[in-house]
Amino acid sequence: MTSNSTIAAIATTPGQGAIAIVKMSGALSLPILRALTHREHFTPRLATLVSIHDLQGDLLDTCLALYFKAPHSYTGEEVVEIQCHGGIVVTRLILQACLAQGAYLAQAGEFSKRAFLNGRLDFSQVEALARLIEAKSEKSVKMMAKQLKGALRDFVQSTRTALLELLASSEVLIDYAEEDLPLNLSGTMQAKLQATLDQLQSTLEISKSQSTRLEGYKLCIVGKPNVGKSSFLNALLLEERALVSPIAGTTRDTIEEIISLYGSCLRIIDTAGIRHASDAIESLGIAKSLKSMQESDIILALFDLSAPLDSQDQHILELLGAQQDKIIGVILNKDDCPQELDTQALLNALPPSLPPLKLNTKQPCLPLLKDLLKPLFEEDNPNESVILASLTQQQALEQTTMHLTSATHTLASLELELFSYHLKDALESLGQITQPYQVEELLNTLFSSFCLGK
Ligand SMILES: Nc1nc2c(ncn2[C@@H]2O[C@H](COP(=O)(O)OP(=O)(O)O)[C@@H](O)[C@H]2O)c(=O)[nH]1
């Protein structure tokens, strides 16, 4: 298959939906549609009711066909979409009919790759598209939809313009130092550079803090066996998701569930109780618990109010003390029982954490957790600034700000040649956000995560 061959794929999830869409892109799209429908004329962007036939001329389905004339299509090529009835067999037969007429089966993400290669999408939009498809929260969908429309591209473009203007001013100063230049030109440049740098730095900061939020926080529930971790998970979900029993060591594997909180998603992981295990399988579960702790943003440690603090709790406290950059929450469970735990001693031994919650798992726990975590979700994006969601983009922006910081110093000392040099470096790094160098490599990773027909 060559890059100018015509590709076809089923663009919808296979199943029993009301409709399914078979999509083609490439020069043969329209001739194939004509062959399948025994019909000559199609008006671009107008839905046409058609009968689709296979190679033998047998009727397969009555469908709606849409033709997008190049370059006014998603991929920039000739595109045809056939909306057929949503049965798996019908849809596959129509796809096969397209292939029989000369189309190739598209690879995952190939439509979007063509859109990118034909300049219909820039890299920031492809990234946004990948994340939009994967998005698990409402916030993330809205943010990525904005980026897909080009918000990030516009941001990069306006920053680029500002830097180019600075570069031009610098070149003027270098070439015409003797001439009658506005006296305050370097002052104006200094101010402009600082404003640009400030804006980039704030975008970077917001991007770093918000991208976790967009991806969703990961919270793991830890504690010694039998403190009520699984009961707590069940109480959050209002269903019997995890097995609960008075036998210590019941939960052996980690259990993961996703809930929606403040428009973001929260991944909750119930873990095996941490103790010196009595058998090999339990040990594996405990090792997994420790790993989950390391990978989480929030650690919720459970303690049992109805029993005195013991060496297993001490071990949990030590583990908590060793965590860095984690948000720690403390739950004092079983407050429906007579209290045996010396809470003061426990709280004294804790590393800095959110205010402790006293509860029992027979009550609805979600509202309590929601209140506890509210501060994490509150810090909203102050000026609706764009967000760079991927690490590659953040790194490119970080490089840009580093070059601009160097530029600030050289402008202050009026070393203009050096100033221009740093500006050019900054422009190059900035460009990486929308048109990265390792584009082929990045594209392959990104597009392969796409579904077929996208
Ligand atoms: N009285 C009381 N018992 C609880 C509470 N939460 C859990 N339990 C009991 O504690 C035992 C262990 O619970 P489980 O959720 O399996 O603990 P895990 O090992 O930490 O997952 C079970 O018998 C639960 O019924 C609570 O809030 N109050």
Ligand SMILES: [Mg+2]
């Ligand atoms: Mg359990």
